[in-house]
Amino acid sequence: MAADDPSDDEVRAALDAFLARGGNRRPGPSPTDFILTRLHLLEGSVTRRVEHRTEEIRHRPGTVALSERPVYDVLGDYKLSPHETPLAQPLDLVRRGSVHLRSCDCGNGRRRCADCNGMKYRPCEPAHVCAVCQGITACTHYLNHGGLPGTPPRPPRPGRADRPGERVTCEACHTPDSACPGCRGWGKVRCPDCEASGRIPCTPCGRTGTVECATCEGHGNLTSWTAGRIAWTSQTKAVPSPVPRPRRVASELGSGGWHEDRLGDDPLPDDLSPTHRAALEPHLRRWKGEKERRLAIQRLTVVKATPPGSGNLEFYVFRGTDGRLSVVRRLSEEGRWKASLAVAAAVALVVLVLVLIL
Numbered sequence: 538m539a540a541d542d543p544s545d546d547e548v549r550a551a552l553d554a555f556l557a558r559g560g561n562r563r564p565g566p567s568p569t570d571f572i573l574t575r576l577h578l579l580e581g582s583v584t585r586r587v588e589h590r591t592e593e594i595r596h597r598p599g600t601v602a603l604s605e606r607p608v609y610d611v612l613g614d615y616k617l618s619p620h621e622t623p624l625a626q627p628l629d630l631v632r633r634g635s636v637h638l639r640s641c642d643c644g645n646g647r648r649r650c651a652d653c654n655g656m657k658y659r660p661c662e663p664a665h666v667c668a669v670c671q672g673i674t675a676c677t678h679y680l681n682h683g684g685l686p687g688t689p690p691r692p693p694r695p696g697r698a699d700r701p702g703e704r705v706t707c708e709a710c711h712t713p714d715s716a717c718p719g720c721r722g723w724g725k726v727r728c729p730d731c732e733a734s735g736r737i738p739c740t741p742c743g744r745t746g747t748v749e750c751a752t753c754e755g756h757g758n759l760t761s762w763t764a765g766r767i768a769w770t771s772q773t774k775a776v777p778s779p780v781p782r783p784r785r786v787a788s789e790l791g792s793g794g795w796h797e798d799r800l801g802d803d804p805l806p807d808d809l810s811p812t813h814r815a816a817l818e819p820h821l822r823r824w825k826g827e828k829e830r831r832l833a834i835q836r837l838t839v840v841k842a843t844p845p846g847s848g849n850l851e852f853y854v855f856r857g858t859d860g861r862l863s864v865v866r867r868l869s870e871e872g873r874w875k876a877s878l879a880v881a882a883a884v885a886l887v888v889l890v891l892v893l894i895l
């Protein structure tokens with residue numbers, strides 16, 4: 538056991554002092570007769586740095602500056618130098634002779650615009666049906682339109698539409714007060730989108746008919762290379778405790794004077810008990826790709842003191858961070874049972890009294 542384990546005499550002295558501080562309660566059994574049970578607690582965690590090496594072929598637009606990156610022939614054989622610890626950020630490498638610059642099949646970094654098919658404009662209807670008369674009641678003297686041209690050379694702009702019943706002079710047959718005010722007798726009006734030109738400038742290509750090539754991002758060429766990557770990840774695993782903290786004092790033990798060991802690849806401490814050693818060893822196996830490890834173990838001995846015979850109380854004694862022994866008093870399992878019985882009896886008595894009174 539660790540050297541700072543309290544002796545029986547120390548424990549009994551601490552219990553004595555604790556009970557004396559409690560004042561002149563009714564006399565109980567003396568700590569000399571208490572039964573002492575030692576719980577050797579062990580808690581620990583292993584943090585491993587595990588390495589992963591991956592390789593893939595990459596393509597990037599344009600010329601990529603790769604000369605700064607470390608070069609390798611076989612990724613698995615690459616030796617990391619002391620300043621290359623790829624923990625926060627992976628280390629990117631280039632396989633020797635794998636860098637190639639090739640031209641993109643677009644030729645010059647641009648491709649034909651898919652929206653206008655390279656025409657720079659999109660087609661549009663020059664005229665729309667008049668919204669006022671729907672093209673049906675354009676002129677009340679429609680018969681006069683026989684032999685006249687159906688549409689003017691350029692469709693008219695839409696006219697007033699607030700008073701559709703008010704007829705105007707027809708522009709086709711020239712009959713006064715006969716035509717729809719919206720289209721002035723034509724039944725159609727000029728398209729506001731293309732102003733009757735029949736085409737709209739293409740926006741995605743900015744009226745050039747071509748757009749930037751997405752593959753080479755306009756560079757006209759691509760760099761491809763075999764990229765190696767070395768990355769380390771940090772993984773922490775807790776070691777399951779062979780003896781768990783006693784539940785009643787689990788949080789109080791947080792401020793205990795735990796004996797701590799922080800180890801790298803070193804052998805386990807000499808003063809580790811065979812039980813603790815056996816509990817740790819299965820969790821210390823080397824992982825695939827493991828490069829570094831840190832083992833943190835902490836130990837604390839808790840002495841459980843129980844008064845002889847039947848008692849309602851139990852005591853936990855353990856060392857604090859200042860090296861002195863702390864004593865924590867708790868109701869024992871038996872004490873809890875008796876307390877709950879007493880509560881049940883009191884409830885039964887109240888019920889009985891109520892029944893008798895009412």
Ligand SMILES: [Zn+2]
Pocket residue numbers: 650651652653654655656657658739740741742743744745746747
């Ligand atoms: Zn276009």
Ligand SMILES: [Zn+2]
Pocket residue numbers: 676677678679681682707708709710711712715716722
């Ligand atoms: Zn008319």
Ligand SMILES: [Zn+2]
Pocket residue numbers: 667668669670671672674675717718719720721722724725
């Ligand atoms: Zn009209």
Ligand SMILES: [Zn+2]
Pocket residue numbers: 661662663664728729730731732733734735736
């Ligand atoms: Zn149009």
Ligand SMILES: [Zn+2]
Pocket residue numbers: 641642643644645646647750751752753754755756757758
């Ligand atoms: Zn391209």
